[in-house]
Amino acid sequence: xxxxxxxxxFPGLSRLSTELRQYLTDNSRVIDIPVDTVIFGPGKPPEQLxxxxxxxxxxxxxxxxxxxxxxxxxxxxxxxxxxxxxLMAYEDYSAEGIAETGLQAVAIPRDxxxxxxADSPEFRQFVFMAYSRRMTDLFAVVEEIAFRRxxxxxxxxxxxxxxxxxxxxxxxxKLAGELGTAREVISRQLAEFQRRGWIEQARGVIHILDRxxxxxxxxx
Amino acid sequence: xxxxxxxxxFPGLSRLSTELRQYLTDNSRVIDIPVDTVIFGPGKPPEQLxxxxxxxxxxxxxxxxxxxxxxxxxxxxxxxxxxxxxLMAYEDYSAEGIAETGLQAVAIPRDxxxxxxADSPEFRQFVFMAYSRRMTDLFAVVEEIAFRRxxxxxxxxxxxxxxxxxxxxxxxxKLAGELGTAREVISRQLAEFQRRGWIEQARGVIHILDRxxxxxxxxx
DNA sequence: TGTGTTTGGTGACTTGGTCACAGACGCGCT
DNA sequence: AGCGCGTCTGTGACCAAGTCACCAAACACA
Numbered sequence: 070x071x072x073x074x075x076x077x078x079f080p081g082l083s084r085l086s087t088e089l090r091q092y093l094t095d096n097s098r099v100i101d102i103p104v105d106t107v108i109f110g111p112g113k114p115p116e117q118l119x120x121x122x123x124x125x126x127x128x129x130x131x132x133x134x135x136x137x138x139x140x141x142x143x144x145x146x147x148x149x150x151x152x153x154x155x156l157m158a159y160e161d162y163s164a165e166g167i168a169e170t171g172l173q174a175v176a177i178p179r180d181x182x183x184x185x186x187a188d189s190p191e192f193r194q195f196v197f198m199a200y201s202r203r204m205t206d207l208f209a210v211v212e213e214i215a216f217r218r219x220x221x222x223x224x225x226x227x228x229x230x231x232x233x234x235x236x237x238x239x240x241x242x243k244l245a246g247e248l249g250t251a252r253e254v255i256s257r258q259l260a261e262f263q264r265r266g267w268i269e270q271a272r273g274v275i276h277i278l279d280r281x282x283x284x285x286x287x288x289x
Numbered sequence: 290x291x292x293x294x295x296x297x298x299f300p301g302l303s304r305l306s307t308e309l310r311q312y313l314t315d316n317s318r319v320i321d322i323p324v325d326t327v328i329f330g331p332g333k334p335p336e337q338l339x340x341x342x343x344x345x346x347x348x349x350x351x352x353x354x355x356x357x358x359x360x361x362x363x364x365x366x367x368x369x370x371x372x373x374x375x376l377m378a379y380e381d382y383s384a385e386g387i388a389e390t391g392l393q394a395v396a397i398p399r400d401x402x403x404x405x406x407a408d409s410p411e412f413r414q415f416v417f418m419a420y421s422r423r424m425t426d427l428f429a430v431v432e433e434i435a436f437r438r439x440x441x442x443x444x445x446x447x448x449x450x451x452x453x454x455x456x457x458x459x460x461x462x463k464l465a466g467e468l469g470t471a472r473e474v475i476s477r478q479l480a481e482f483q484r485r486g487w488i489e490q491a492r493g494v495i496h497i498l499d500r501x502x503x504x505x506x507x508x509x
Numbered sequence: 510t511g512t513g514t515t516t517g518g519t520g521a522c523t524t525g526g527t528c529a530c531a532g533a534c535g536c537g538c539t
Numbered sequence: 540a541g542c543g544c545g546t547c548t549g550t551g552a553c554c555a556a557g558t559c560a561c562c563a564a565a566c567a568c569a
Contacts, residue, residue, distance in 0.1 A: 132436035215469040216352035249435040
């Protein structure tokens with residue numbers, strides 16, 4: 070990735086003026102982060118805003134009992150707003166972000182971020198848009214766990230994970246983490262799906278047999 | 290409330306320069322909003338940022354089945370960030386904000402807000418701080434509903450609502466809405482608290498008899 | 510004093526979460 | 540091949556929480 074052209078990967082930033090683009094590329098650096106790195110978490114405040122060039126960051130919460138729930142994911146072309154919040158407000162995180170894959174990212178120091186927000190309406194739009202999207206994601210999570218039945222949520226997740234293919238590589242434990250429930254509950258639910266002939270299972274693999282039925286349940 | 294001095298009510302804004310203060314007071318107006326007004330909600334995008342001078346706004350989500358859950362409250366001295374998000378990003382709300390009391394608020398038009406963010410580091414700090422706090426609130430809600438037992442959450446809520454006094458004026462239905470559960474569940478849980486001699490109930494009223502026991506449960 | 514509305518109580522049942530195990534499978538090692 | 544070990548999955552018993560269908564008590568007010 071050349072230092073000069075990463076900006077084009079961010080639709081929201083493509084309309085920046087030439088000077089500001091120059092300023093941004095001059096005062097930031099592209100870094101690589103290995104998979105499974107904890108990017109931020111309780112007690113680990115960062116000193117820079119990250120813009121993801123490639124890879125995904127998983128943001129999750131863990132309970133004292135060890136149960137986990139995925140809050141949202143940051144994909145390539147997006148920014149880590151949580152980092153931003155703390156960048157500006159000096160608050161401590163209450164969730165953690167983990168590199169789900171190897172990452173390539175642009176690191177923007179605090180003062181550069183502040184100047185960009187001040188000088189560019191486009192950059193402001195970009196930042197507030199990112200916030201807005203995370204808020205929306207979180208609202209969706211709350212709605213799901215508070216009101217939606219688990220079999221429906223699991224069906225949705227299976228459809229999401231099996232885009233086009235009919236094989237999913239994952240464990241019951243990971244699915245439980247996605248939905249914020251316990252492994253046993255997933256096991257039972259998948260056993261029921263299997264009994265109905267919707268899926269077939271092997272260790273670490275789920276085969277989709279009847280996508281239509283699963284989809285029908287998912288959109289209830 | 291005089292037009293000139295409302296700014297002092299916002300700690301985050303008290304350090305604004307004299308010019309910007311003038312600009313802000315000149316280009317905003319103080320409005321009154323009656324209790325139970327729906328300030329924003331799905332399909333009701335606002336054209337201005339609200340800063341609360343007095344009263345509280347309840348932000349909640351409602352399921353198709355009619356169950357509700359309170360996400361957070363905006364108190365006097367705070368701003369409605371959700372409004373801000375949509376102000377800047379033009380996105381549609383997926384939660385609704387309701388005036389829990391009569392409100393007095395400062396309404397700031399979109400373009401004034403944008404200029405303030407551009408021109409004032411203090412205002413930026415104020416806005417990002419507000420976002421940061423809401424994010425934190427939402428994380429807490431997710432954690433609560435996903436991982437915490439209901440009896441503990443109810444005990445916490447009782448302690449919170451009964452600050453100093455030993456009487457709470459509320460209905461089982463409202464408590465259910467606070468915690469995102471069903472009325473019957475609250476009724477049963479309160480019946481159990483009563484059986485233990487921790488509370489006494491009458492229609493629309495709960496008397497705290499043994500605050501220490503409730504507190505002990507709350508902080509598990 | 511009656512009548513409608515709001516609030517609370519209850520039983521039966523379903524769904525979801527917890528706990529304590531026991532197998533089953535994959536994989537490296539000798 | 541056979542062994543050992545860690546990870547993954549299956550299961551039963553039990554508890555907690557949500558749903559459904561009603562009913563009863565308290566209140567509001569004509």
